[in-house]
Amino acid sequence: MIKTRLTEMFGVETPLVMGGMTGVGYAPLVAAVANAGALGFITAHHSQSAEELFAEIKKCRDLTDKPFGVNLTLLPSLNPIPYDEYRRAIIESGIKIVETAGRAPTDHLPDFKANGVKVIHKCTSVRHSVSAVKHGVDVISIDGFECAGHPGEDDIGLIVLLPATVDAVGDIPVIASGGMADGRSLMAALMLGAEGVNMGTRFMATKECAIHENVKRKIVENTERDTLLTNRTLRNTSRVARNAVSEEVVAIQQDPTKTIEDVRHLVAGSRGRANVLGEGDTDGGIWTVGQSQGLIHDIPTCKELVQNIMRQAEQVAERRLKLGIAA
Numbered sequence: 042m043i044k045t046r047l048t049e050m051f052g053v054e055t056p057l058v059m060g061g062m063t064g065v066g067y068a069p070l071v072a073a074v075a076n077a078g079a080l081g082f083i084t085a086h087h088s089q090s091a092e093e094l095f096a097e098i099k100k101c102r103d104l105t106d107k108p109f110g111v112n113l114t115l116l117p118s119l120n121p122i123p124y125d126e127y128r129r130a131i132i133e134s135g136i137k138i139v140e141t142a143g144r145a146p147t148d149h150l151p152d153f154k155a156n157g158v159k160v161i162h163k164c165t166s167v168r169h170s171v172s173a174v175k176h177g178v179d180v181i182s183i184d185g186f187e188c189a190g191h192p193g194e195d196d197i198g199l200i201v202l203l204p205a206t207v208d209a210v211g212d213i214p215v216i217a218s219g220g221m222a223d224g225r226s227l228m229a230a231l232m233l234g235a236e237g238v239n240m241g242t243r244f245m246a247t248k249e250c251a252i253h254e255n256v257k258r259k260i261v262e263n264t265e266r267d268t269l270l271t272n273r274t275l276r277n278t279s280r281v282a283r284n285a286v287s288e289e290v291v292a293i294q295q296d297p298t299k300t301i302e303d304v305r306h307l308v309a310g311s312r313g314r315a316n317v318l319g320e321g322d323t324d325g326g327i328w329t330v331g332q333s334q335g336l337i338h339d340i341p342t343c344k345e346l347v348q349n350i351m352r353q354a355e356q357v358a359e360r361r362l363k364l365g366i367a368a
Contacts, residue, residue: 047237054078056237059244061112064314070102073249077347082112091126110138165193187330188219207234222336224353242331250340253321265335285324
């Protein structure tokens, strides 16, 4: 078994993480990830109140006795998000691991620290990682340009961004995110200084994930070239699946004078969740996926996936040792 500071810190069996994903991170999948020996996160934004989040956490606890956490993505929103309620639900329910993303979780850290909650903060740049560490986060999850969702605006691939972040944050553990999908990814990340890897797209294509089967099959069918970057001109870049809607958005945004109002009806998350993740129309809206889909060729259970990744990682390590290279 591969043990790292990540497995020791959070009491999980493997250094594999499934971070929070909107429309995906519900209790049944998170519990399956936990039971498989990895660390999964419930997405708090799915809940409208502290009570709903309490219920989702309880549902997960009914399905697993293994560690899991809650994701808080701290971004501007047209509708107020009850972050204070989420924090209360996390603390009062006894959750000890939180993944944050977006802006630095400065206002949440004192309460989390006082209640023994460890905070993993996801960043897309070295400078933001250094700032988050100064604020007091416990772990950095560094997101390379290959990732699904928001890769930031610097366009730095993980093979450079990961070791640069490890060098910059000192003794703080770092999780590699973006482009991670198999045992080779894990071993490469560990060699570059990471304590584990975060995989989103890979866990979408599992039996327990509650998205439509058409979407899972599309991930398997797609290659690494089947993503597009939207909202580049708005400085809010998103990596999404290449489809009819994302191609239309990119075409509109070739004109730099266009604003979010010109594409709002196309990029609405509610449209993608309903039409794509729910109904299975993969051209029905914007949906998030990473370049790692080019490495995904099957739809296993979470248990099978974790076992396969760890087996491949150990085989990679053995091959390197046979070549006389210390793993």
